[in-house]
Amino acid sequence: MSNSHMLAEMALMKRGASHAPLHANTPSEKFSDLFIDALKNTNAIQSQASDLTRRFVSGESGISAADVMRMNHKSEISMEATKQVRNKLLEQYKEILNTQL
Template sequence: MGIDRVMALRSQILERNAALARAADAPSAPDASKAAGPTSFADTLADAVKSVSKSQSQASDLSAQYERGETIDIAKVMMARQQASIGFEATLQVRNKLLSAYKDIMSMPV
């Protein structure tokens, strides 16, 4: 599998995640947006970490099922593992950027 194919799969995954996020953000009722209110950055970050954790546990479960010899498609297992890996790497990069921004802010003269 070439790097172009991997990058194409990555972009498809990111597009689907964005579409799912937009669908999840769409209010189901007209008054739902008024009741929910704005979400904080901490809540958004916590939700993202929970999502990555869920993805990793699903990939782990699929891998265990495949290793036990259950009828699980290897492509499904590999795709779940790659999605979990990409989610973890993205979370790690966000954490690194946040730490860098925090260090920059703390080093500013007052």
């Protein structure tokens, strides 16, 4: 994955964020749908990293160690972000369960 590809992804994410709803009371998508999409994206990134690593180790030409390291780092970041969201969800769920009515 080249730097230009990563910059293009970041630009795409920026454009998507600029179209986010301005009011918190008018969500355009359900949180569960967004979370499922994020999980699928994390899984896809991990699969890509694993595949790229396997291809590099088998000696396929055109794949550099830097590409493998970059993709594995992206995979680690994606997984860590997913874990953090999960942890916050569990915290909030526990707080709701402990709420006295």
